[in-house]
Amino acid sequence: MSSIQETETIIIGFGFSCVPLLRELDRTGEKYLILSDPAPSSVWSALKRAGRLNFDLVSSYYTSFYSFDLVKDFRKDMYPLAGDFYAMHLSYYEKYKDQIIRTHVTRIENHKGFSIVHTDEGSYKCTNVVISTAFTRKIHDSLCSFDYSVKDKTIVFDTVGDSSNLMISKLLSGNNKIVCVTNGFLAFDKLFYYKGKTATLDQFEFHNLAPLGKFYRAFIGGSPYLFDQFFTNIGGKLKWKLKAARLVTPEIFWFKYPELIHRDEADMTRYHKGAAFPNGFIAIKYWPIDTYTEMFGKDLENAIRQGYLLNDLPLWIEEGMVKICKKSETQIDRENKTLSYKGEVISYDYFVQGGPEVPRLPQILIMNDGAGSPPEEYKYRVRKNYLGVMPENLSNVFLLGLIRPFTGGLANMTEMQCLFIHKMIANKSFKEGVTATLPSRIREYAEKYYITAKDKPTDHLVYYGTYTEEVAKAIGINITAKDCRSLGDVRRWLLFPNNAFKYRQFGEYAVEKCSEFVRYIEKTHDNWTAFVLSATTIGIYNLIAILFIAKLFTGGYVGLVGVGVLALLYYFLVARNLIILGLLAASPVFISPFNYFRFALVIIFLIATIWGPPAIVLPILGFEILMTVIARRYRKDISRHFFNDMANKRQYRGFIKEYMETYRKVVHGNA
Numbered sequence: 001m002s003s004i005q006e007t008e009t010i011i012i013g014f015g016f017s018c019v020p021l022l023r024e025l026d027r028t029g030e031k032y033l034i035l036s037d038p039a040p041s042s043v044w045s046a047l048k049r050a051g052r053l054n055f056d057l058v059s060s061y062y063t064s065f066y067s068f069d070l071v072k073d074f075r076k077d078m079y080p081l082a083g084d085f086y087a088m089h090l091s092y093y094e095k096y097k098d099q100i101i102r103t104h105v106t107r108i109e110n111h112k113g114f115s116i117v118h119t120d121e122g123s124y125k126c127t128n129v130v131i132s133t134a135f136t137r138k139i140h141d142s143l144c145s146f147d148y149s150v151k152d153k154t155i156v157f158d159t160v161g162d163s164s165n166l167m168i169s170k171l172l173s174g175n176n177k178i179v180c181v182t183n184g185f186l187a188f189d190k191l192f193y194y195k196g197k198t199a200t201l202d203q204f205e206f207h208n209l210a211p212l213g214k215f216y217r218a219f220i221g222g223s224p225y226l227f228d229q230f231f232t233n234i235g236g237k238l239k240w241k242l243k244a245a246r247l248v249t250p251e252i253f254w255f256k257y258p259e260l261i262h263r264d265e266a267d268m269t270r271y272h273k274g275a276a277f278p279n280g281f282i283a284i285k286y287w288p289i290d291t292y293t294e295m296f297g298k299d300l301e302n303a304i305r306q307g308y309l310l311n312d313l314p315l316w317i318e319e320g321m322v323k324i325c326k327k328s329e330t331q332i333d334r335e336n337k338t339l340s341y342k343g344e345v346i347s348y349d350y351f352v353q354g355g356p357e358v359p360r361l362p363q364i365l366i367m368n369d370g371a372g373s374p375p376e377e378y379k380y381r382v383r384k385n386y387l388g389v390m391p392e393n394l395s396n397v398f399l400l401g402l403i404r405p406f407t408g409g410l411a412n413m414t415e416m417q418c419l420f421i422h423k424m425i426a427n428k429s430f431k432e433g434v435t436a437t438l439p440s441r442i443r444e445y446a447e448k449y450y451i452t453a454k455d456k457p458t459d460h461l462v463y464y465g466t467y468t469e470e471v472a473k474a475i476g477i478n479i480t481a482k483d484c485r486s487l488g489d490v491r492r493w494l495l496f497p498n499n500a501f502k503y504r505q506f507g508e509y510a511v512e513k514c515s516e517f518v519r520y521i522e523k524t525h526d527n528w529t530a531f532v533l534s535a536t537t538i539g540i541y542n543l544i545a546i547l548f549i550a551k552l553f554t555g556g557y558v559g560l561v562g563v564g565v566l567a568l569l570y571y572f573l574v575a576r577n578l579i580i581l582g583l584l585a586a587s588p589v590f591i592s593p594f595n596y597f598r599f600a601l602v603i604i605f606l607i608a609t610i611w612g613p614p615a616i617v618l619p620i621l622g623f624e625i626l627m628t629v630i631a632r633r634y635r636k637d638i639s640r641h642f643f644n645d646m647a648n649k650r651q652y653r654g655f656i657k658e659y660m661e662t663y664r665k666v667v668h669g670n671a
């Protein structure tokens, strides 16, 4: 034991995740050591070595970089290139490289209040251990080594995710046939575009409205029903809602291909009572062909060279370029390289395994001091860690970077986790308070955010803005109504996305210029006016419906029973399930000026309903339907569904050929 080196905190694994923690530990002068592999095994360094950093991230700039880097120059949001992301990692490696002790950690013995960390070369004693060793996943090997120059082959993926989608985008130009075996998946457009104005997916999630529960689901999901479909197994036997939704919006991918919706065996009590947006869901984020064409079509060669690749999976499925097979109905014979699905037998050449993300934890032994029982091996379960950071049965051990975002980037998660861990290390009374209440905190969080009774391999995936808010609350740096001094403050509190830098505008973890940065982003997003207009429009439509029923009653057209029946019909058939979907069908691209025109119209409709006879709602409804039909036919640019608008994609078919030819020329040197 005498050769054991002692320190306060040990960080195992140097990578991008631990950077904000090192910054805070240095700021408050804590003692720490970093132990990391002699040859870093990060997936990014492997991709760099393989010359494969030619793609763009699935997370936006604002969610992929840390607050203290973002404030250096206020830039417009976009999807950064993998090379730039890796360059940021390298710059931090350069900064800290002299502090890193290059050694592999083999085992941690966790005692009450301290740990012994064993490495290849020696042992260390410390109070706190922070493990930031990242995940491993089978598909990482394929990402680094799969031969993308193959042609006319059949390639099977047993997964649909961002990594497989990246691989598919590099394989299609070789005329390869792609087959994906999946339990269903979610897919979202990465960016909304209108005449040079852009908005990334993750900046339009309005996380602090999530406590509104169903209303929030209604707005974000297009309809509470669509949300229910995405997250649970409550489709129902008759599926009338799905049919009705399809009638109103037949060109949304999910209504066209309902068998591809992912459904879970949800515990319905948890689903109804829990967070509006539960944990455990995975979605691919892709460039829709219309946005891609608008943004990159004029200089395609350069875009492809940089790494902006067209990866519109719903379109590939629609065009028959990617075949999807339901996992539960597919038999795979790996020996004979065949796959059977619905009576069809497909011979394949390559099989790419996705595999779950598995934390690369060193062995951890719970030493059971004084209990008289032998040491026990720690078994990782996401749901048994507070905020995915503090395991219930370990003492002063923190997990960093093992919670991942559904949309947005890892940086938001890790920055907030780092602040939490720092406070646990640097503030004794805070640490005592959290530790004393740990089991109840873990239980409450799990009940709120997990809707399945059983653990899932994707339990570590969270909705970034509700997660950051939970961590901010735990640290005590969340923004509340009491902090608001002006309407602008209220708007920022409720509507500004919960990026980590939102919590660093003021207070104990303030970063200089974050407040100005938040205001800059607000300005470039028109202060979320588009959202306010859309939400108010929906509210006014509901008001018109209520006024109509009231007028029927006061005009003597229906009695109380009639009012009851109409109100129930309206609530269950329209307001609860379809109105929002219907509105979306007619909805102009929300960042286009057409939103204002539409809002003005709705105000006129409201005035007409107040002053006119009840029958006035008929021309109003008629006008709404006419406007929808005309816009969908002649102005697809302003009447596009937010996500997966198949009708809108169809008109860009011709671009696919041009894209594939350019890709072959740029990447493989032939057309």
Ligand SMILES: Cc1cc2nc3c(=O)[nH]c(=O)nc-3n(C[C@H](O)[C@H](O)[C@H](O)COP(=O)(O)OP(=O)(O)OC[C@H]3O[C@@H](n4cnc5c(N)ncnc54)[C@H](O)[C@@H]3O)c2cc1C
Pocket: 012, 013, 014, 015, 016, 017, 018, 035, 036, 037, 039, 040, 041, 042, 043, 044, 056, 057, 058, 059, 063, 064, 103, 104, 105, 106, 132, 133, 134, 135, 140, 143, 163, 166, 360, 361, 362, 400, 401, 408, 409, 410, 411
């Ligand atoms: C293709 C791809 C695309 C991605 N796209 C995005 C994206 O768009 N946005 C986004 O935010 N994220 C994305 N990610 C995920 C994420 O950014 C990275 O995985 C992230 O860099 C992980 O950082 P980290 O610090 O947690 O881990 P790493 O950078 O992997 O660092 C962990 C370090 O720990 C060391 N280590 C491991 N075990 C031990 C041990 N026992 N002893 C000592 N050292 C050890 C490793 O050698 C490594 O140096 C993507 C990942 C992939 C694969």
